[in-house]
Amino acid sequence: MSKNGLHRHYDRLDADERFRLDVLATAREDSRESERLLMSCPRFSYTMNEMGFVERWRSAIEITLRVYIPLGEQLAKLQMIDALRVFVPYSQSLWVDTTLEAYYKGHESGSRHAWAYAGKCGAPPAWPEDGPGGELMEPEEDERDPAMERDADDLEVVAEQYNKFFPEVLEELERRCVREAFSIWSGYATFCEESAAVSAEKLATVVLAPVVGGIENMKVRAERLGVEPDAELVEQIRGSLAETWQIVEARGA
Numbered sequence: 001m002s003k004n005g006l007h008r009h010y011d012r013l014d015a016d017e018r019f020r021l022d023v024l025a026t027a028r029e030d031s032r033e034s035e036r037l038l039m040s041c042p043r044f045s046y047t048m049n050e051m052g053f054v055e056r057w058r059s060a061i062e063i064t065l066r067v068y069i070p071l072g073e074q075l076a077k078l079q080m081i082d083a084l085r086v087f088v089p090y091s092q093s094l095w096v097d098t099t100l101e102a103y104y105k106g107h108e109s110g111s112r113h114a115w116a117y118a119g120k121c122g123a124p125p126a127w128p129e130d131g132p133g134g135e136l137m138e139p140e141e142d143e144r145d146p147a148m149e150r151d152a153d154d155l156e157v158v159a160e161q162y163n164k165f166f167p168e169v170l171e172e173l174e175r176r177c178v179r180e181a182f183s184i185w186s187g188y189a190t191f192c193e194e195s196a197a198v199s200a201e202k203l204a205t206v207v208l209a210p211v212v213g214g215i216e217n218m219k220v221r222a223e224r225l226g227v228e229p230d231a232e233l234v235e236q237i238r239g240s241l242a243e244t245w246q247i248v249e250a251r252g253a
Contacts, residue, residue, distance in 0.1 A: 010040035052249075059248040060196060063241055064207040067188045074181035075214045078221070081174050088166055175225055182222045183229040185215065187237025194238070195245045 013021070018037055025033035048054065108127045115124035189200035196203075205212055221227070 010037060055248050055251055060203060061207050063244060064203055067184060068208055071181055071184045072211065074177045075218060077177045078174065078218065081170050084170060175227055178218060178221045178225060178227045179230060181218045182227060183233040184237060186229040187234040188241065190234060190238045191241040195242045
């Protein structure tokens with residue numbers, strides 16, 4: 001635009017047009033164009049609430065939202081773990097039933113093929129037929145294939161072992177997520193008390209109202225599991241937020 005002199009008319013742009021053009025200029029790293037847009041922007045004088053009050057509120061909201069990015073990730077993982085705890089037992093039952101059905105069908109097909117290949121008539125003992133309709137019957141006790149029974153039992157054992165193993169994995173994942181989330185929250189809460197002199201729960205109620213329940217649930221899990229926050233991470237978060245707040249206080253004092 002600057003090549004054909006259109007920048008001379010930038011003072012006529014409205015706020016929406018100026019914003020979109022500046023985004024495009026900044027994205028293509030055209031600093032000269034962005035500067036023209038900024039310098040030609042109309043300037044006004046405003047009456048507003050006390051700067052210190054406004055800056056503290058704005059920064060408190062921004063800090064809380066920034067903290068929620070990593071915190072929300074862990075809370076979402078905890079929701080997924082809860083969903084898996086409900087879903088897995090049903091999926092395991094379906095897996096066992098489907099596997100057993102496939103195994104029995106394969107055993108039946110192999111038995112019939114071997115029986116016919118050996119020149120035998122009728123159905124194999126392990127898979128008798130009932131009448132002209134050909135409905136399958138359970139074999140008599142003395143005609144059952146021991147190998148088939150053992151394989152079915154082995155499958156049940158494997159499924160039982162898996163059902164014991166998977167909850168242990170979920171519990172370990174839950175502990176890790178709770179520890180991470182609790183550490184982030186504790187660092188934020190310490191900052192709120194020491195630097196901003198407000199309650200983290202109260203501020204979260206204002207800024208993060210839809211997810212306050214998830215935060216409370218996380219703290220209940222931490223108590224139930226006996227999980228303590230990572231002291232190093234807590235201090236790292238507290239210190240970083242405190243530095244930001246000092247800048248806010250200096251700017252709005």
